[in-house]
Amino acid sequence: MPKEYRTIEEVAGPLMLVRGVTGVTYDELGEIELASGEKRRCKVLEIDGGNALVQLFESSTGINLDSSKVRFLGRTMELGVSEDMLSRIFDGLGRPIDGGPDILPEKRMDINGLPMNPAARSYPQEFIQTGVSAIDGLNTLVRGQKLPIFSASGLPHANLAAQIARQAKVRGTSDPFAVVFAAMGITFEEANFFMESFKETGAIDRSVMFINLANDPAVERIATPRMALTAAEYLAFEKNMHVLVILTDITNYADALREVSAARKEVPGRRGYPGYMYTDLASLYERAGRQKGKNGSITMIPILSMPEDDKTHPIPDLTGYITEGQIILSRELYRKGVTPPIDVLPSLSRLKDKGIGEGKTRADHANVMNQLFAAYARGKDAKELMVILGEAALTDMDKLYAKFADAFEKEYVSQGYYANRDIEETMEIGWKLLRILPRSELKRIKDTYLDLYYDEK
Numbered sequence: 452m453p454k455e456y457r458t459i460e461e462v463a464g465p466l467m468l469v470r471g472v473t474g475v476t477y478d479e480l481g482e483i484e485l486a487s488g489e490k491r492r493c494k495v496l497e498i499d500g501g502n503a504l505v506q507l508f509e510s511s512t513g514i515n516l517d518s519s520k521v522r523f524l525g526r527t528m529e530l531g532v533s534e535d536m537l538s539r540i541f542d543g544l545g546r547p548i549d550g551g552p553d554i555l556p557e558k559r560m561d562i563n564g565l566p567m568n569p570a571a572r573s574y575p576q577e578f579i580q581t582g583v584s585a586i587d588g589l590n591t592l593v594r595g596q597k598l599p600i601f602s603a604s605g606l607p608h609a610n611l612a613a614q615i616a617r618q619a620k621v622r623g624t625s626d627p628f629a630v631v632f633a634a635m636g637i638t639f640e641e642a643n644f645f646m647e648s649f650k651e652t653g654a655i656d657r658s659v660m661f662i663n664l665a666n667d668p669a670v671e672r673i674a675t676p677r678m679a680l681t682a683a684e685y686l687a688f689e690k691n692m693h694v695l696v697i698l699t700d701i702t703n704y705a706d707a708l709r710e711v712s713a714a715r716k717e718v719p720g721r722r723g724y725p726g727y728m729y730t731d732l733a734s735l736y737e738r739a740g741r742q743k744g745k746n747g748s749i750t751m752i753p754i755l756s757m758p759e760d761d762k763t764h765p766i767p768d769l770t771g772y773i774t775e776g777q778i779i780l781s782r783e784l785y786r787k788g789v790t791p792p793i794d795v796l797p798s799l800s801r802l803k804d805k806g807i808g809e810g811k812t813r814a815d816h817a818n819v820m821n822q823l824f825a826a827y828a829r830g831k832d833a834k835e836l837m838v839i840l841g842e843a844a845l846t847d848m849d850k851l852y853a854k855f856a857d858a859f860e861k862e863y864v865s866q867g868y869y870a871n872r873d874i875e876e877t878m879e880i881g882w883k884l885l886r887i888l889p890r891s892e893l894k895r896i897k898d899t900y901l902d903l904y905y906d907e908k
Contacts, residue, residue, distance in 0.1 A: 456521045457517075465670055472501055473501065478563070479526065485513055508674075531556025541661050543635070543663030544678065545661070574741075575750075577806060578592075582619070585778075587877050596739070597775055599770050600779075601770075604758075606756070607790070607791065609637075617648070629658065629695075630657060636706070637663075637700065638664070680696060689747075691747045705765075709723055712725035728765065732773060736774055753770065789861075791865075815897075819878060833852045852888070
């Protein structure tokens with residue numbers, strides 16, 4: 452029988468100090484019973500001798516220091532998992548909010564997960580088709596990769612996230628595919644957009660959603676991605692599914708970390724974020740990957756909005772260190788009406804070489820990709836020159852490249868949020884654009900592929 456403590460010393464914001472505790476450990480869950488009989492949850496943040504500093508999951512209003520009792524439950528935070536989670540919507544702490552029944556768990560898993568042994572990791576090398584040309588053709592997503600989307604406030608990252616969640620699939624395999632979607636600190640409007648989008652297209656049948664709204668407590672926000680990843684680990688490594696995890700918005704998560712760190716009066720690091728933010732983010736991102744001997748995998752797309760469009764801000768900076776590339780959304784393209792506004796030149800997928808080519812996408816993929824990058828970069832330079840010097844200063848070739856850059860943005864990158872292009876279609880559009888340029892300019896493509904694809908009109 453767990454002991455009850457009536458020794459609450461003080462309550463400060465989301466934190467509470469309990470004195471004279473014994474046998475209580477870090478991260479242990481607790482239950483606070485108010486004088487009215489209402490129960491609230493908390494967890495242990497720090498143990499100092501007989502003093503326990505606990506963090507409240509709900510608000511601290513109504514906690515009377517004399518008449519409230521605290522019980523420690525002797526376990527860390529767990530999530531009850533089962534295959535029935537698919538097609539369900541939960542709150543940030545894993546409680547159903549879709550009006551359906553509670554989950555009957557097959558097992559209960561610690562939300563902090565078990566670290567994956569680096570030696571047991573398998574290298575990501577299978578192509579995932581997202582249906583978005585700018586990602587599939589140029590910054591390919593590979594199964595088991597972590598590829599973040601760097602967005603900025605006001606850009607349509609929610610639309611892109613919903614599109615990828617609806618369309619993504621692993622080609623050439625009949626293994627089941629699931630999407631785990633976790634939203635942290637989003638508005639009710641955004642949450643409604645995701646839920647409706649998933650329901651309309653039927654993507655909800657293969658999805659598990661965890662939604663933490665902006666008015667929910669900050670502490671819940673810290674637990675939400677861990678809940679999602681625990682569900683993903685269960686589906687991937689116990690049920691052999693390919694799982695795509697989408698976490699949006701990491702910026703709200705990092706702000707919740709900062710809030711809790713400030714309440715604990717810790718010495719802040721860069722821009723007020725805690726010094727351990729790198730470690731904390733790594734404990735999330737590193738749960739993606741593939742394991743030797745297991746069919747399932749976890750591919751992760753964290754989405755963050757860069758404060759002030761600054762990619763040197765600690766959140767994108769640390770995320771970029773830990774993950775394997777980034778997809779960057781551009782405000783300039785958004786103003787031009789390009790949807791989705793993916794800026795392909797600074798975007799990068801570090802593992803794409805392993806996921807493309809013969810047997811995975813198409814043999815000419817790498818050549819076409821390199822050529823498109825080179826031609827688009829030159830086209831952008833030509834357009835900048837045109838702005839400064841006027842069109843008359845450009846050579847005929849530069850004008851062709853400028854024409855290519857415009858056509859590339861309009862036809863290749865801009866496809867809308869409901870077009871689902873398979874890789875063959877993406878490749879064909881790439882070739883169609885390259886035909887704007889004379890054959891002699893396509894120096895990055897082997898002659899064999901030029902003979903095959905360039906001349907067919």
